[in-house]
Amino acid sequence: MTSPLRPSRRGLLRHAGLGLTAIAVPGWAQRVSSGLAGRPTLAGPDIALTVDHVPATIDGRTGHAISVNGSWPAPLLRLREGQRTRLAVTNRLAEPTSIHWHGLLVPFQMDGVPGISFPGIAPGETFTYEFPVVQSGTYWYHSHSGLQEQMGHYGPIVVDPAGPETVAAEREHVVVLSDHSPLHPHRIFTKLKQQGGYFNYQKQTLAGLIAGRDQSAAERRDWGRMRMDPTDVSDVTGATYTYLVNGHGPQDDWTALFAPGERVRLRVINAAAMTNFNLRIPGLALTVVQADGQYVRPVTVDELQIAVAETYDLIVTPEDRAYTLVAEAWDRSGMARATLTPRPGLTAAVPPLRARPLATMRDMGMGAMSGMAAMPDMPGMTHDAAPMQHGMRDFATAPELPRTPAVQTIAPMPTDRTGEPPQGLADTGHRVLVYRDLVALAANPDTRAPSRQLRIHLTGNMERYMWAFDGVKLNAVTAPIPFRQGERVRVTLVNDTMMAHPIHLHGHFFELVTGHGDHAPRKHTVNVAPGGTVTFDLTADAFGDWAFHCHLLYHMHAGMMQVVSVRPDGAVAGA
Numbered sequence: 001m002t003s004p005l006r007p008s009r010r011g012l013l014r015h016a017g018l019g020l021t022a023i024a025v026p027g028w029a030q031r032v033s034s035g036l037a038g039r040p041t042l043a044g045p046d047i048a049l050t051v052d053h054v055p056a057t058i059d060g061r062t063g064h065a066i067s068v069n070g071s072w073p074a075p076l077l078r079l080r081e082g083q084r085t086r087l088a089v090t091n092r093l094a095e096p097t098s099i100h101w102h103g104l105l106v107p108f109q110m111d112g113v114p115g116i117s118f119p120g121i122a123p124g125e126t127f128t129y130e131f132p133v134v135q136s137g138t139y140w141y142h143s144h145s146g147l148q149e150q151m152g153h154y155g156p157i158v159v160d161p162a163g164p165e166t167v168a169a170e171r172e173h174v175v176v177l178s179d180h181s182p183l184h185p186h187r188i189f190t191k192l193k194q195q196g197g198y199f200n201y202q203k204q205t206l207a208g209l210i211a212g213r214d215q216s217a218a219e220r221r222d223w224g225r226m227r228m229d230p231t232d233v234s235d236v237t238g239a240t241y242t243y244l245v246n247g248h249g250p251q252d253d254w255t256a257l258f259a260p261g262e263r264v265r266l267r268v269i270n271a272a273a274m275t276n277f278n279l280r281i282p283g284l285a286l287t288v289v290q291a292d293g294q295y296v297r298p299v300t301v302d303e304l305q306i307a308v309a310e311t312y313d314l315i316v317t318p319e320d321r322a323y324t325l326v327a328e329a330w331d332r333s334g335m336a337r338a339t340l341t342p343r344p345g346l347t348a349a350v351p352p353l354r355a356r357p358l359a360t361m362r363d364m365g366m367g368a369m370s371g372m373a374a375m376p377d378m379p380g381m382t383h384d385a386a387p388m389q390h391g392m393r394d395f396a397t398a399p400e401l402p403r404t405p406a407v408q409t410i411a412p413m414p415t416d417r418t419g420e421p422p423q424g425l426a427d428t429g430h431r432v433l434v435y436r437d438l439v440a441l442a443a444n445p446d447t448r449a450p451s452r453q454l455r456i457h458l459t460g461n462m463e464r465y466m467w468a469f470d471g472v473k474l475n476a477v478t479a480p481i482p483f484r485q486g487e488r489v490r491v492t493l494v495n496d497t498m499m500a501h502p503i504h505l506h507g508h509f510f511e512l513v514t515g516h517g518d519h520a521p522r523k524h525t526v527n528v529a530p531g532g533t534v535t536f537d538l539t540a541d542a543f544g545d546w547a548f549h550c551h552l553l554y555h556m557h558a559g560m561m562q563v564v565s566v567r568p569d570g571a572v573a574g575a
Contacts, residue, residue, distance in 0.1 A: 023054040023067060028076040028156065028174050029246040032255045032344050035171040035264075036158070041078040042069075044085040044133070049075075049099070051121075051143075052092040056152060056180075058242055059249035063182045065152035066093070066143070073176060073247045073271075074141070074155025081136040081162040087129045089121060096120040096145055099129070100506070101157070102309060103139040103293050103524050106131040108544025111506055113144045116545050116563055120145055136161035137293025138267040138311045140176070147185035150273040150553055152247075154178065158267060159293070166441070167289045169265035169315060173256045177279075177306070177327050177336055179241040179272040180249075189554055192235055196462040199237045200229070202333060202356050232462070232498065233357060233423065235554060236274040238334030243275065243327065245338040253347070254338040260320035264340075265289075267313050270306045273553040276330040276500065276527065278305050278425060279312075281323050281340065282351060287315040288433060292523045294509065295441035304433035305330065305422040307502035307527035309551035316340075322348040330424065330500075332356040357424030363498050365411020365531030398496070401457055404476075406468035406559065408461035411496045417532035418514050423500065435534075436514045438521035444511055446539045447518045450490035454481075458528060458550070458560070460497040465558055467497075467550065473559025480565035481548065483540035492535045495528040501555065502527045503534075505564065506546040510536040525551060540566045 025031075027039035042049075049068050056065035056072050068074035079085055091097045098120050100112040110131045114120035121127045136159045143153035156174045181188060191198045248254040258264050270277060280286070280303040287300045290313035298315070306312055306327075322341040329335060332353050339347050395401060397410050418435035425432045460467040467473070483489065490513070493503060504525040511520035513535040520537070528534045549561035 023056060023065075024071040025247065026071040026073065026075045029073055029176070029248075029254075031248060031252060032257065033173060034257045035173055036076070037171070039076075041076045043078045044080065044083050047077065047085065047087045048090070049087060050090045050092060051097050051153065056247070058180055058244065058247070059251040061182075063180075066148055068153070068155060072152050073178075074153070076155065076174060077141065077157045079133045079157065079159045081133055081159055084132050085130070088126055089129065090126040091121040091123055094123055096122050097148060097153070098143055098145045099141050100144040101129070101139070101141050103137075103311070104131075104157070105134050105507065105542065108507060108542065108546060111546065113506065113547045116547050133159060135159060135293065137290060138269065138313055139293050140269045140271055140311065142271065144547070147189065147553060147557060150181070150185040150188075152180070154271040156267070156269055166295055167265065167313070167315065168263065170262040171258055172265040172267060174246070175266050175268045175325070175338070176246050177268065177270050177272060177277050178244045178247070179236070179275045180244055181236070181240040181242075183240055185273070185553075188236060188240065189557060192554055193465045196235065196465050197229060197232055199235065199239045200232060201237065201239045202331065233359065234274065234329065234331035234333070235499070235552070237331055238329060241275065241329070241334060243277075243329055243334050243336035245325070245327065245336045248338075250335065250337040255344065256338065256340045257344065258318055258340060258342060260342050261317065264316050264318065265313060266316060267311070268306060269311045270308050272308050274308070276305055276307045276422070276502070277327040277336065278303060278330060278422070279325070279327050281316065281325050284316050284318055284323050288438070289313050289315055291438055291521060292509070292525060294522045296521055297439045297441055299433070299437045300431070301433045301437070302430035303425065303428060305425060305527070307500070307525065309502055309504050309525045310527070318342075322346040324348040324350050326351060328353065330422070332424070359423070359498050359530065362415075363423065363530040365414045365496065398457060398494075400455075400470075401459070402471045404468070404471040405464060406461055406466045406473055407459045407471040407496070408463065409496055409498070411494065411531045414494050414496070414531055414533045416535065417529040418512065418534060420529070422527070423529065435512060435521070435526070438512070438514070439516045440519040440521050443518045444520055444522065446488065448488045450488045450537055452487070453490045453492070455492045455494060458493060458495045458497060458501050458503070460499070460555075460560070467555040467558045467560035469560060469562045474561040475559065477562060480545060480563035483564060483566045485540060485543055485566050485568045487540050489538050489540065490535060491538055492533055493526075493528050494533050495530055498530045500527050500529055501560070502551045503549070504551045505538070505548050507542040507544065508538060508540070508546070510538040512536050542566055543568075
């Protein structure tokens with residue numbers, strides 16, 4: 001059997017002959033950390049960053065990565081609200097690169113998305129980003145070029161408030177979660193195009209059926225007729241990934257120090273390419289105080305799922321003993337692990353991986369039928385004495401969708417799932433954060449009622465590994481989504497697929513419609529559950545063209561991306 005900390009690995013990339021420079025570990029990511037205080041950081045107003053290749057060693061094995069300023073992960077940027085920052089980025093790669101300042105509100109020309117907001121940074125060139133820092137909180141930065149983000153081109157950003165800190169803490173640590181593979185990301189993508197479930201080594205088996213595990217024989221037959229795999233939770237898994245905390249694998253055991261009784265702030269960032277993490281610290285309550293850099297009313301839980309590209313700030317008050325920070329991959333094919341301890345060398349038990357989740361009827365968008373046994377993909381059936389269409393490929397359910405190869409399934413009865421624990425966390429026996437737990441600490445800046453509504457479908461085709469908005473891949477999009485500058489729009493995302501999608505809108509925050517009125521939580525990234533919907537209100541106050549995409553890297557690369565165009569008259573630029 002493989003270790004719960006690190007599933008089996010298949011080979012390493014050779015880096016000989018690439019002219020790689022020696023790698024440095026930045027101060028904030030040192031294996032034993034006393035916290036951010038006193039650690040060297042890059043602070044404004046003038047910062048120079050150089051992007052290059054390096055060999056990276058994880059759990060004693062060396063592979064190829066991308067560095068910033070010779071370090072991997074990238075340096076911590078510490079900015080201050082109200083300052084004007086200039087970041088000169090030099091590209092020493094043999095291909096174009098870029099940096100997107102994830103969650104920071106910047107002019108669109110400084111947003112760092114090649115082909116949308118600027119041309120990118122060519123090899124050997126330097127591009128200077130310059131913008132005012134108009135907010136505080138926890139954010140991060142990463143490449144938006146090709147698949148470089150998967151190779152380690154990411155780092156944390158901490159923005160200190162212009163005035164007093166809202167939440168007091170005696171110590172703070174940055175916790176950057178990520179996934180790393182010895183396979184080059186283009187090889188990973190090729191394998192996914194050839195077979196969508198290539199990395200899924202947790203399928204149901206005959207032995208499991210005989211032992212009474214997982215689905216019954218009848219359920220397996222029904223799902224087989226629909227060509228649906230209930231174990232298909234994550235496209236890229238621990239079969240190739242090692243899951244990291246601050247660039248350290250589970251065996252490396254990144255260690256955060258504290259003094260007993262201190263209030264410790266954990267700034268948690270999910271910088272993974274394809275992995276949502278279920279985060280918990282057994283024996284320690286987690287008080288959520290910030291989501292996506294925005295303060296929320298403190299809410300205490302035992303576990304939370306942090307989707308790709310989200311950030312959460314947590315307050316913990318540990319006692320005089322060691323604790324294990326556990327970040328299980330959402331499909332439970334592996335975990336990232338770290339230790340919180342009052343003294344170096346002191347560790348806590350590492351819990352085994354929990355049973356992997358199985359998709360349900362609710363994940364298929366069957367809504368009220370979620371408690372029923374699985375049914376084959378038939379044209380219609382009767383439920384509660386009323387004829388209802390339940391076909392997973394019935395375009396009558398969403399007549400606005402085009403009949404393209406990027407629409408393999410349509411959720412017949414999608415429901416708002418923001419009040420439900422994320423997939424696989426409903427039966428933990430302890431408190432799990434749900435989106436409806438989040439309430440903004442301060443009143444929302446814009447409380448106008450929306451003047452119009454927009455419904456956007458998240459669609460895909462696993463057999464051909466195609467992903468899209470409204471059935472249209474990015475390379476087939478003919479016009480951006482237009483917004484009139486300053487207008488208030490209610491947007492509903494409908495997930496017609498059986499996989500969760502963390503959706504990110506550049507240049508804006510939006511307010512989740514979860515029943516909290518003028519204290520709705522403000523986010524820049526929201527995870528849309530399979531077969532579910534999420535509704536948010538958006539004030540389109542940022543002029544320019546902005547990327548709008550799924551933050552699962554290979555989904556974005558396969559087409560789930562659009563452009564939002566904000567203009568004074570709502571017209572599309574160049575039209």
